[in-house]
Amino acid sequence: MRRLLLNRIVNHILLNYFNILKENPTNLYRFQSIGRLINLIGSNCNGLISRPNMLTPLLAFSLTVYAKFDEKDEEKKLFERADKLFNENKFDSMVELLKSNPSWEDNNEVTWRLARCYYHQLKYRSDKGSPEYMEVLKGSLALIEKSLEINSNCGPAHKWASIILDEYSTVQGTKVRIGNLLKIKGHMEKAIEYSPKDPTVYYLLGEWHYGCSSVTWVERNLAKIIYGSLPEASYETALELFEQAEKIEPGFYSKNQIMIAKTLLALNREKDKATDHLKAIVTKYKGSKKWADAEAYKEATTLLSKIGEQVPS
Known part of the structure:
Protein backbone atom coordinates (compact mmCIF):
# COMPACT_ATOMS: atom_id res chain seq x y z
CA MET A 1 0.00 0.00 0.00
CA ARG A 2 2.79 2.43 0.95
CA ARG A 3 4.63 1.59 -2.28
CA LEU A 4 1.47 2.18 -4.35
CA LEU A 5 0.83 5.51 -2.63
CA LEU A 6 4.40 6.72 -3.20
CA ASN A 7 4.17 5.58 -6.80
CA ARG A 8 1.05 7.71 -7.38
CA ILE A 9 2.61 10.74 -5.69
CA VAL A 10 5.74 10.56 -7.86
CA ASN A 11 3.70 10.14 -11.04
CA HIS A 12 1.53 13.10 -10.06
CA ILE A 13 4.61 15.30 -9.45
CA LEU A 14 6.14 14.32 -12.79
CA LEU A 15 2.97 14.98 -14.77
CA ASN A 16 2.42 18.36 -13.14
CA TYR A 17 6.03 19.40 -13.55
CA PHE A 18 5.96 18.45 -17.23
CA ASN A 19 2.80 20.52 -17.86
CA ILE A 20 4.10 23.55 -15.94
CA LEU A 21 7.39 23.44 -17.84
CA LYS A 22 5.60 23.22 -21.19
CA GLU A 23 3.51 26.31 -20.36
CA ASN A 24 6.43 28.36 -19.07
CA PRO A 25 9.99 27.07 -19.56
CA THR A 26 11.40 29.72 -17.21
CA ASN A 27 9.99 27.64 -14.34
CA LEU A 28 13.10 25.55 -14.79
CA TYR A 29 14.95 28.21 -12.81
CA ARG A 30 13.12 27.03 -9.70
CA PHE A 31 15.84 24.39 -9.62
CA GLN A 32 19.28 25.56 -8.58
CA SER A 33 21.09 23.21 -10.91
CA ILE A 34 20.42 20.57 -13.54
CA GLY A 35 21.84 18.00 -11.11
CA ARG A 36 19.11 18.82 -8.61
CA LEU A 37 16.50 18.42 -11.35
CA ILE A 38 17.83 15.00 -12.31
CA ASN A 39 17.87 13.93 -8.67
CA LEU A 40 14.27 15.05 -8.26
CA ILE A 41 13.10 13.07 -11.27
CA GLY A 42 15.26 9.98 -10.94
CA SER A 43 17.67 9.04 -8.23
CA ASN A 44 15.41 9.77 -5.25
CA CYS A 45 12.46 7.77 -6.60
CA ASN A 46 13.95 4.36 -5.64
CA GLY A 47 12.33 2.53 -8.53
CA LEU A 48 8.83 3.65 -7.58
CA ILE A 49 7.99 5.22 -10.94
CA SER A 50 5.36 3.19 -12.78
CA ARG A 51 5.78 5.17 -16.01
CA PRO A 52 9.48 4.96 -16.87
CA ASN A 53 8.66 5.86 -20.49
CA MET A 54 7.79 9.38 -19.28
CA LEU A 55 11.19 9.95 -17.71
CA THR A 56 13.22 10.08 -20.93
CA PRO A 57 11.11 12.66 -22.85
CA LEU A 58 10.63 14.77 -19.74
CA LEU A 59 14.31 14.79 -18.93
CA ALA A 60 15.24 15.46 -22.56
CA PHE A 61 12.78 18.35 -22.69
CA SER A 62 14.13 19.75 -19.42
CA LEU A 63 17.75 19.51 -20.57
CA THR A 64 16.93 21.20 -23.89
CA VAL A 65 15.17 24.09 -22.16
CA TYR A 66 17.96 24.39 -19.60
CA ALA A 67 20.59 24.53 -22.36
CA LYS A 68 18.59 27.18 -24.24
CA PHE A 69 18.26 29.45 -21.21
CA ASP A 70 21.83 28.82 -20.14
CA GLU A 71 22.96 29.97 -23.62
CA LYS A 72 20.85 33.12 -23.36
CA ASP A 73 22.28 33.81 -19.91
CA GLU A 74 25.84 33.48 -21.26
CA GLU A 75 25.01 35.84 -24.14
CA LYS A 76 23.57 38.38 -21.72
CA LYS A 77 26.77 38.25 -19.67
CA LEU A 78 28.84 38.72 -22.82
CA PHE A 79 26.89 41.87 -23.73
CA GLU A 80 27.26 43.20 -20.18
CA ARG A 81 31.04 42.74 -20.43
CA ALA A 82 31.07 44.38 -23.87
CA ASP A 83 29.08 47.39 -22.62
CA LYS A 84 31.46 47.74 -19.69
CA LEU A 85 34.44 47.78 -22.07
CA PHE A 86 32.66 50.39 -24.21
CA ASN A 87 32.08 52.65 -21.18
CA GLU A 88 35.78 52.29 -20.32
CA ASN A 89 36.75 53.28 -23.91
CA LYS A 90 38.42 49.89 -24.43
CA PHE A 91 37.13 49.64 -27.97
CA ASP A 92 39.56 47.08 -29.41
CA SER A 93 38.88 44.67 -26.54
CA MET A 94 35.15 45.18 -27.00
CA VAL A 95 35.32 44.37 -30.73
CA GLU A 96 37.41 41.26 -30.05
CA LEU A 97 34.93 40.06 -27.42
CA LEU A 98 31.84 40.62 -29.61
CA LYS A 99 33.41 38.91 -32.61
CA SER A 100 34.23 35.87 -30.48
CA ASN A 101 30.56 34.97 -31.01
CA PRO A 102 30.69 32.53 -33.98
CA SER A 103 27.44 33.89 -35.46
CA TRP A 104 28.10 37.56 -34.67
CA GLU A 105 27.19 38.75 -38.17
CA ASP A 106 23.65 37.41 -37.77
CA ASN A 107 23.10 38.73 -34.25
CA ASN A 108 21.49 42.19 -34.16
CA GLU A 109 22.60 42.77 -30.55
CA VAL A 110 26.21 42.30 -31.68
CA THR A 111 25.96 44.31 -34.91
CA TRP A 112 24.43 47.45 -33.37
CA ARG A 113 27.05 47.40 -30.61
CA LEU A 114 29.84 47.12 -33.17
CA ALA A 115 28.33 49.97 -35.21
CA ARG A 116 28.18 52.10 -32.05
CA CYS A 117 31.79 51.26 -31.22
CA TYR A 118 33.17 52.14 -34.67
CA TYR A 119 31.18 55.37 -34.74
CA HIS A 120 32.36 56.36 -31.26
CA GLN A 121 36.00 55.82 -32.22
CA LEU A 122 35.58 58.56 -34.84
CA LYS A 123 34.94 61.11 -32.08
CA TYR A 124 38.60 60.91 -31.11
CA ARG A 125 39.90 61.55 -34.64
CA SER A 126 40.91 64.89 -36.15
CA ASP A 127 40.64 63.83 -39.83
CA LYS A 128 36.86 64.26 -40.22
CA GLY A 129 35.83 63.75 -43.84
CA SER A 130 39.09 62.04 -44.87
CA PRO A 131 38.91 58.78 -46.90
CA GLU A 132 39.94 56.78 -43.81
CA TYR A 133 37.30 58.51 -41.67
CA MET A 134 34.60 57.88 -44.29
CA GLU A 135 35.59 54.21 -44.61
CA VAL A 136 35.00 53.66 -40.88
CA LEU A 137 31.77 55.69 -40.97
CA LYS A 138 30.39 53.73 -43.94
CA GLY A 139 31.27 50.47 -42.20
CA SER A 140 29.42 51.64 -39.10
CA LEU A 141 26.40 52.61 -41.21
CA ALA A 142 26.40 49.22 -42.98
CA LEU A 143 26.48 47.39 -39.64
CA ILE A 144 23.58 49.36 -38.18
CA GLU A 145 21.52 48.75 -41.33
CA LYS A 146 22.32 45.03 -41.05
CA SER A 147 21.20 45.08 -37.42
CA LEU A 148 17.81 46.55 -38.40
CA GLU A 149 17.44 43.99 -41.20
CA ILE A 150 17.79 41.26 -38.57
CA ASN A 151 15.45 42.96 -36.07
CA SER A 152 13.57 46.11 -37.08
CA ASN A 153 11.95 46.37 -33.62
CA CYS A 154 15.19 47.04 -31.73
CA GLY A 155 15.21 50.43 -29.95
CA PRO A 156 19.01 50.74 -29.51
CA ALA A 157 19.56 49.89 -33.20
CA HIS A 158 17.15 52.65 -34.28
CA LYS A 159 18.82 55.07 -31.87
CA TRP A 160 22.29 54.44 -33.28
CA ALA A 161 20.93 54.42 -36.82
CA SER A 162 19.69 57.99 -36.29
CA ILE A 163 23.05 59.08 -34.83
CA ILE A 164 25.22 57.41 -37.46
CA LEU A 165 23.02 58.45 -40.40
CA ASP A 166 23.03 62.04 -39.13
CA GLU A 167 26.84 62.04 -38.96
CA TYR A 168 27.12 60.46 -42.40
CA SER A 169 24.67 63.01 -43.86
CA THR A 170 26.46 65.94 -42.19
CA VAL A 171 29.83 64.93 -43.64
CA GLN A 172 28.24 64.55 -47.09
CA GLY A 173 27.01 68.15 -47.01
CA THR A 174 23.95 70.30 -46.32
CA LYS A 175 21.85 68.97 -49.20
CA VAL A 176 22.31 65.32 -48.20
CA ARG A 177 21.65 66.10 -44.52
CA ILE A 178 18.42 67.96 -45.27
CA GLY A 179 17.39 65.16 -47.63
CA ASN A 180 17.74 62.65 -44.77
CA LEU A 181 16.04 64.74 -42.06
CA LEU A 182 12.78 62.82 -42.03
CA LYS A 183 14.54 59.44 -42.21
CA ILE A 184 16.68 60.42 -39.21
CA LYS A 185 13.60 61.59 -37.32
CA GLY A 186 11.84 58.32 -38.17
CA HIS A 187 14.62 56.30 -36.52
CA MET A 188 14.39 58.52 -33.42
CA GLU A 189 10.65 58.01 -33.15
CA LYS A 190 11.06 54.25 -33.55
CA ALA A 191 13.73 54.32 -30.84
CA ILE A 192 11.26 56.01 -28.47
CA GLU A 193 8.57 53.48 -29.40
CA TYR A 194 10.78 50.46 -28.66
CA SER A 195 12.90 51.96 -25.83
CA PRO A 196 10.57 54.41 -24.03
CA LYS A 197 12.67 54.39 -20.85
CA ASP A 198 15.90 55.41 -22.57
CA PRO A 199 16.38 59.16 -21.93
CA THR A 200 18.91 59.48 -24.76
CA VAL A 201 16.30 58.95 -27.46
CA TYR A 202 14.24 61.89 -26.16
CA TYR A 203 17.40 63.99 -26.16
CA LEU A 204 18.09 63.05 -29.78
CA LEU A 205 14.60 63.94 -30.97
CA GLY A 206 14.77 67.17 -28.97
CA GLU A 207 18.04 68.03 -30.68
CA TRP A 208 16.41 67.29 -34.05
CA HIS A 209 13.60 69.78 -33.27
CA TYR A 210 16.11 72.35 -32.04
CA GLY A 211 18.28 71.95 -35.13
CA CYS A 212 15.36 72.23 -37.54
CA SER A 213 14.19 75.36 -35.73
CA SER A 214 17.64 76.96 -36.00
CA VAL A 215 18.36 76.46 -39.71
CA THR A 216 20.10 79.08 -41.79
CA TRP A 217 18.52 80.91 -44.72
CA VAL A 218 20.38 78.64 -47.18
CA GLU A 219 19.20 75.48 -45.39
CA ARG A 220 15.64 76.77 -45.26
CA ASN A 221 15.62 77.33 -49.02
CA LEU A 222 17.16 73.91 -49.71
CA ALA A 223 14.44 72.35 -47.56
CA LYS A 224 11.81 74.11 -49.64
CA ILE A 225 13.28 72.57 -52.78
CA ILE A 226 13.40 69.05 -51.27
CA TYR A 227 10.23 69.00 -49.13
CA GLY A 228 8.28 72.07 -50.23
CA SER A 229 8.90 73.44 -46.73
CA LEU A 230 10.88 72.59 -43.62
CA PRO A 231 9.73 69.53 -41.66
CA GLU A 232 7.53 70.59 -38.75
CA ALA A 233 9.63 71.40 -35.68
CA SER A 234 9.71 73.85 -32.77
CA TYR A 235 11.81 75.01 -29.82
CA GLU A 236 8.83 74.30 -27.55
CA THR A 237 8.77 70.63 -28.55
CA ALA A 238 12.55 70.46 -28.20
CA LEU A 239 12.37 71.80 -24.63
CA GLU A 240 9.61 69.33 -23.71
CA LEU A 241 11.72 66.43 -24.99
CA PHE A 242 14.89 67.55 -23.17
CA GLU A 243 12.93 67.95 -19.93
CA GLN A 244 11.25 64.56 -20.43
CA ALA A 245 14.69 63.00 -20.75
CA GLU A 246 15.73 64.58 -17.43
CA LYS A 247 12.58 63.24 -15.75
CA ILE A 248 13.44 59.71 -16.84
CA GLU A 249 17.04 59.96 -15.58
CA PRO A 250 18.21 63.23 -14.03
CA GLY A 251 21.74 64.25 -15.05
CA PHE A 252 22.11 61.32 -17.45
Whole structure:
Protein backbone atom coordinates (compact mmCIF):
# COMPACT_ATOMS: atom_id res chain seq x y z
CA MET A 1 0.00 0.00 0.00
CA ARG A 2 2.79 2.43 0.95
CA ARG A 3 4.63 1.59 -2.28
CA LEU A 4 1.47 2.18 -4.35
CA LEU A 5 0.83 5.51 -2.63
CA LEU A 6 4.40 6.72 -3.20
CA ASN A 7 4.17 5.58 -6.80
CA ARG A 8 1.05 7.71 -7.38
CA ILE A 9 2.61 10.74 -5.69
CA VAL A 10 5.74 10.56 -7.86
CA ASN A 11 3.70 10.14 -11.04
CA HIS A 12 1.53 13.10 -10.06
CA ILE A 13 4.61 15.30 -9.45
CA LEU A 14 6.14 14.32 -12.79
CA LEU A 15 2.97 14.98 -14.77
CA ASN A 16 2.42 18.36 -13.14
CA TYR A 17 6.03 19.40 -13.55
CA PHE A 18 5.96 18.45 -17.23
CA ASN A 19 2.80 20.52 -17.86
CA ILE A 20 4.10 23.55 -15.94
CA LEU A 21 7.39 23.44 -17.84
CA LYS A 22 5.60 23.22 -21.19
CA GLU A 23 3.51 26.31 -20.36
CA ASN A 24 6.43 28.36 -19.07
CA PRO A 25 9.99 27.07 -19.56
CA THR A 26 11.40 29.72 -17.21
CA ASN A 27 9.99 27.64 -14.34
CA LEU A 28 13.10 25.55 -14.79
CA TYR A 29 14.95 28.21 -12.81
CA ARG A 30 13.12 27.03 -9.70
CA PHE A 31 15.84 24.39 -9.62
CA GLN A 32 19.28 25.56 -8.58
CA SER A 33 21.09 23.21 -10.91
CA ILE A 34 20.42 20.57 -13.54
CA GLY A 35 21.84 18.00 -11.11
CA ARG A 36 19.11 18.82 -8.61
CA LEU A 37 16.50 18.42 -11.35
CA ILE A 38 17.83 15.00 -12.31
CA ASN A 39 17.87 13.93 -8.67
CA LEU A 40 14.27 15.05 -8.26
CA ILE A 41 13.10 13.07 -11.27
CA GLY A 42 15.26 9.98 -10.94
CA SER A 43 17.67 9.04 -8.23
CA ASN A 44 15.41 9.77 -5.25
CA CYS A 45 12.46 7.77 -6.60
CA ASN A 46 13.95 4.36 -5.64
CA GLY A 47 12.33 2.53 -8.53
CA LEU A 48 8.83 3.65 -7.58
CA ILE A 49 7.99 5.22 -10.94
CA SER A 50 5.36 3.19 -12.78
CA ARG A 51 5.78 5.17 -16.01
CA PRO A 52 9.48 4.96 -16.87
CA ASN A 53 8.66 5.86 -20.49
CA MET A 54 7.79 9.38 -19.28
CA LEU A 55 11.19 9.95 -17.71
CA THR A 56 13.22 10.08 -20.93
CA PRO A 57 11.11 12.66 -22.85
CA LEU A 58 10.63 14.77 -19.74
CA LEU A 59 14.31 14.79 -18.93
CA ALA A 60 15.24 15.46 -22.56
CA PHE A 61 12.78 18.35 -22.69
CA SER A 62 14.13 19.75 -19.42
CA LEU A 63 17.75 19.51 -20.57
CA THR A 64 16.93 21.20 -23.89
CA VAL A 65 15.17 24.09 -22.16
CA TYR A 66 17.96 24.39 -19.60
CA ALA A 67 20.59 24.53 -22.36
CA LYS A 68 18.59 27.18 -24.24
CA PHE A 69 18.26 29.45 -21.21
CA ASP A 70 21.83 28.82 -20.14
CA GLU A 71 22.96 29.97 -23.62
CA LYS A 72 20.85 33.12 -23.36
CA ASP A 73 22.28 33.81 -19.91
CA GLU A 74 25.84 33.48 -21.26
CA GLU A 75 25.01 35.84 -24.14
CA LYS A 76 23.57 38.38 -21.72
CA LYS A 77 26.77 38.25 -19.67
CA LEU A 78 28.84 38.72 -22.82
CA PHE A 79 26.89 41.87 -23.73
CA GLU A 80 27.26 43.20 -20.18
CA ARG A 81 31.04 42.74 -20.43
CA ALA A 82 31.07 44.38 -23.87
CA ASP A 83 29.08 47.39 -22.62
CA LYS A 84 31.46 47.74 -19.69
CA LEU A 85 34.44 47.78 -22.07
CA PHE A 86 32.66 50.39 -24.21
CA ASN A 87 32.08 52.65 -21.18
CA GLU A 88 35.78 52.29 -20.32
CA ASN A 89 36.75 53.28 -23.91
CA LYS A 90 38.42 49.89 -24.43
CA PHE A 91 37.13 49.64 -27.97
CA ASP A 92 39.56 47.08 -29.41
CA SER A 93 38.88 44.67 -26.54
CA MET A 94 35.15 45.18 -27.00
CA VAL A 95 35.32 44.37 -30.73
CA GLU A 96 37.41 41.26 -30.05
CA LEU A 97 34.93 40.06 -27.42
CA LEU A 98 31.84 40.62 -29.61
CA LYS A 99 33.41 38.91 -32.61
CA SER A 100 34.23 35.87 -30.48
CA ASN A 101 30.56 34.97 -31.01
CA PRO A 102 30.69 32.53 -33.98
CA SER A 103 27.44 33.89 -35.46
CA TRP A 104 28.10 37.56 -34.67
CA GLU A 105 27.19 38.75 -38.17
CA ASP A 106 23.65 37.41 -37.77
CA ASN A 107 23.10 38.73 -34.25
CA ASN A 108 21.49 42.19 -34.16
CA GLU A 109 22.60 42.77 -30.55
CA VAL A 110 26.21 42.30 -31.68
CA THR A 111 25.96 44.31 -34.91
CA TRP A 112 24.43 47.45 -33.37
CA ARG A 113 27.05 47.40 -30.61
CA LEU A 114 29.84 47.12 -33.17
CA ALA A 115 28.33 49.97 -35.21
CA ARG A 116 28.18 52.10 -32.05
CA CYS A 117 31.79 51.26 -31.22
CA TYR A 118 33.17 52.14 -34.67
CA TYR A 119 31.18 55.37 -34.74
CA HIS A 120 32.36 56.36 -31.26
CA GLN A 121 36.00 55.82 -32.22
CA LEU A 122 35.58 58.56 -34.84
CA LYS A 123 34.94 61.11 -32.08
CA TYR A 124 38.60 60.91 -31.11
CA ARG A 125 39.90 61.55 -34.64
CA SER A 126 40.91 64.89 -36.15
CA ASP A 127 40.64 63.83 -39.83
CA LYS A 128 36.86 64.26 -40.22
CA GLY A 129 35.83 63.75 -43.84
CA SER A 130 39.09 62.04 -44.87
CA PRO A 131 38.91 58.78 -46.90
CA GLU A 132 39.94 56.78 -43.81
CA TYR A 133 37.30 58.51 -41.67
CA MET A 134 34.60 57.88 -44.29
CA GLU A 135 35.59 54.21 -44.61
CA VAL A 136 35.00 53.66 -40.88
CA LEU A 137 31.77 55.69 -40.97
CA LYS A 138 30.39 53.73 -43.94
CA GLY A 139 31.27 50.47 -42.20
CA SER A 140 29.42 51.64 -39.10
CA LEU A 141 26.40 52.61 -41.21
CA ALA A 142 26.40 49.22 -42.98
CA LEU A 143 26.48 47.39 -39.64
CA ILE A 144 23.58 49.36 -38.18
CA GLU A 145 21.52 48.75 -41.33
CA LYS A 146 22.32 45.03 -41.05
CA SER A 147 21.20 45.08 -37.42
CA LEU A 148 17.81 46.55 -38.40
CA GLU A 149 17.44 43.99 -41.20
CA ILE A 150 17.79 41.26 -38.57
CA ASN A 151 15.45 42.96 -36.07
CA SER A 152 13.57 46.11 -37.08
CA ASN A 153 11.95 46.37 -33.62
CA CYS A 154 15.19 47.04 -31.73
CA GLY A 155 15.21 50.43 -29.95
CA PRO A 156 19.01 50.74 -29.51
CA ALA A 157 19.56 49.89 -33.20
CA HIS A 158 17.15 52.65 -34.28
CA LYS A 159 18.82 55.07 -31.87
CA TRP A 160 22.29 54.44 -33.28
CA ALA A 161 20.93 54.42 -36.82
CA SER A 162 19.69 57.99 -36.29
CA ILE A 163 23.05 59.08 -34.83
CA ILE A 164 25.22 57.41 -37.46
CA LEU A 165 23.02 58.45 -40.40
CA ASP A 166 23.03 62.04 -39.13
CA GLU A 167 26.84 62.04 -38.96
CA TYR A 168 27.12 60.46 -42.40
CA SER A 169 24.67 63.01 -43.86
CA THR A 170 26.46 65.94 -42.19
CA VAL A 171 29.83 64.93 -43.64
CA GLN A 172 28.24 64.55 -47.09
CA GLY A 173 27.01 68.15 -47.01
CA THR A 174 23.95 70.30 -46.32
CA LYS A 175 21.85 68.97 -49.20
CA VAL A 176 22.31 65.32 -48.20
CA ARG A 177 21.65 66.10 -44.52
CA ILE A 178 18.42 67.96 -45.27
CA GLY A 179 17.39 65.16 -47.63
CA ASN A 180 17.74 62.65 -44.77
CA LEU A 181 16.04 64.74 -42.06
CA LEU A 182 12.78 62.82 -42.03
CA LYS A 183 14.54 59.44 -42.21
CA ILE A 184 16.68 60.42 -39.21
CA LYS A 185 13.60 61.59 -37.32
CA GLY A 186 11.84 58.32 -38.17
CA HIS A 187 14.62 56.30 -36.52
CA MET A 188 14.39 58.52 -33.42
CA GLU A 189 10.65 58.01 -33.15
CA LYS A 190 11.06 54.25 -33.55
CA ALA A 191 13.73 54.32 -30.84
CA ILE A 192 11.26 56.01 -28.47
CA GLU A 193 8.57 53.48 -29.40
CA TYR A 194 10.78 50.46 -28.66
CA SER A 195 12.90 51.96 -25.83
CA PRO A 196 10.57 54.41 -24.03
CA LYS A 197 12.67 54.39 -20.85
CA ASP A 198 15.90 55.41 -22.57
CA PRO A 199 16.38 59.16 -21.93
CA THR A 200 18.91 59.48 -24.76
CA VAL A 201 16.30 58.95 -27.46
CA TYR A 202 14.24 61.89 -26.16
CA TYR A 203 17.40 63.99 -26.16
CA LEU A 204 18.09 63.05 -29.78
CA LEU A 205 14.60 63.94 -30.97
CA GLY A 206 14.77 67.17 -28.97
CA GLU A 207 18.04 68.03 -30.68
CA TRP A 208 16.41 67.29 -34.05
CA HIS A 209 13.60 69.78 -33.27
CA TYR A 210 16.11 72.35 -32.04
CA GLY A 211 18.28 71.95 -35.13
CA CYS A 212 15.36 72.23 -37.54
CA SER A 213 14.19 75.36 -35.73
CA SER A 214 17.64 76.96 -36.00
CA VAL A 215 18.36 76.46 -39.71
CA THR A 216 20.10 79.08 -41.79
CA TRP A 217 18.52 80.91 -44.72
CA VAL A 218 20.38 78.64 -47.18
CA GLU A 219 19.20 75.48 -45.39
CA ARG A 220 15.64 76.77 -45.26
CA ASN A 221 15.62 77.33 -49.02
CA LEU A 222 17.16 73.91 -49.71
CA ALA A 223 14.44 72.35 -47.56
CA LYS A 224 11.81 74.11 -49.64
CA ILE A 225 13.28 72.57 -52.78
CA ILE A 226 13.40 69.05 -51.27
CA TYR A 227 10.23 69.00 -49.13
CA GLY A 228 8.28 72.07 -50.23
CA SER A 229 8.90 73.44 -46.73
CA LEU A 230 10.88 72.59 -43.62
CA PRO A 231 9.73 69.53 -41.66
CA GLU A 232 7.53 70.59 -38.75
CA ALA A 233 9.63 71.40 -35.68
CA SER A 234 9.71 73.85 -32.77
CA TYR A 235 11.81 75.01 -29.82
CA GLU A 236 8.83 74.30 -27.55
CA THR A 237 8.77 70.63 -28.55
CA ALA A 238 12.55 70.46 -28.20
CA LEU A 239 12.37 71.80 -24.63
CA GLU A 240 9.61 69.33 -23.71
CA LEU A 241 11.72 66.43 -24.99
CA PHE A 242 14.89 67.55 -23.17
CA GLU A 243 12.93 67.95 -19.93
CA GLN A 244 11.25 64.56 -20.43
CA ALA A 245 14.69 63.00 -20.75
CA GLU A 246 15.73 64.58 -17.43
CA LYS A 247 12.58 63.24 -15.75
CA ILE A 248 13.44 59.71 -16.84
CA GLU A 249 17.04 59.96 -15.58
CA PRO A 250 18.21 63.23 -14.03
CA GLY A 251 21.74 64.25 -15.05
CA PHE A 252 22.11 61.32 -17.45
CA TYR A 253 23.96 63.34 -20.12
CA SER A 254 25.82 66.64 -19.88
CA LYS A 255 24.79 67.71 -23.39
CA ASN A 256 21.09 67.37 -22.53
CA GLN A 257 21.61 69.99 -19.82
CA ILE A 258 23.38 72.21 -22.36
CA MET A 259 20.43 71.86 -24.74
CA ILE A 260 17.92 72.84 -22.04
CA ALA A 261 19.90 76.05 -21.47
CA LYS A 262 20.28 76.75 -25.20
CA THR A 263 16.57 76.20 -25.85
CA LEU A 264 15.54 78.48 -22.99
CA LEU A 265 17.83 81.18 -24.45
CA ALA A 266 16.42 80.60 -27.95
CA LEU A 267 12.90 81.03 -26.55
CA ASN A 268 14.08 84.15 -24.71
CA ARG A 269 12.68 82.60 -21.55
CA GLU A 270 13.98 82.06 -18.00
CA LYS A 271 17.49 83.41 -18.61
CA ASP A 272 18.36 82.91 -14.92
CA LYS A 273 17.46 79.22 -15.16
CA ALA A 274 19.54 78.85 -18.34
CA THR A 275 22.48 80.60 -16.66
CA ASP A 276 22.27 78.33 -13.62
CA HIS A 277 22.31 75.28 -15.90
CA LEU A 278 25.41 76.52 -17.71
CA LYS A 279 27.31 77.37 -14.51
CA ALA A 280 26.46 73.97 -13.03
CA ILE A 281 27.85 72.28 -16.16
CA VAL A 282 31.10 74.27 -15.97
CA THR A 283 31.56 73.39 -12.30
CA LYS A 284 30.68 69.72 -12.71
CA TYR A 285 32.60 68.88 -15.89
CA LYS A 286 35.72 71.02 -15.61
CA GLY A 287 38.72 68.83 -16.38
CA SER A 288 36.60 65.85 -17.53
CA LYS A 289 38.36 63.50 -19.94
CA LYS A 290 35.10 62.13 -21.29
CA TRP A 291 34.47 63.43 -24.81
CA ALA A 292 30.81 64.51 -24.34
CA ASP A 293 31.46 66.13 -20.95
CA ALA A 294 34.51 68.02 -22.24
CA GLU A 295 32.44 69.30 -25.19
CA ALA A 296 29.63 70.34 -22.83
CA TYR A 297 32.10 72.21 -20.61
CA LYS A 298 33.57 74.04 -23.62
CA GLU A 299 30.14 75.01 -24.98
CA ALA A 300 28.88 76.14 -21.56
CA THR A 301 31.85 78.49 -21.06
CA THR A 302 31.33 79.94 -24.56
CA LEU A 303 27.61 80.52 -23.96
CA LEU A 304 28.18 82.17 -20.57
CA SER A 305 30.66 84.58 -22.11
CA LYS A 306 28.28 85.27 -24.99
CA ILE A 307 25.40 86.27 -22.69
CA GLY A 308 27.70 88.38 -20.47
CA GLU A 309 27.83 86.04 -17.49
CA GLN A 310 30.95 85.25 -15.48
CA VAL A 311 32.40 81.79 -15.97
CA PRO A 312 32.93 79.98 -12.62
CA SER A 313 36.63 79.49 -11.86
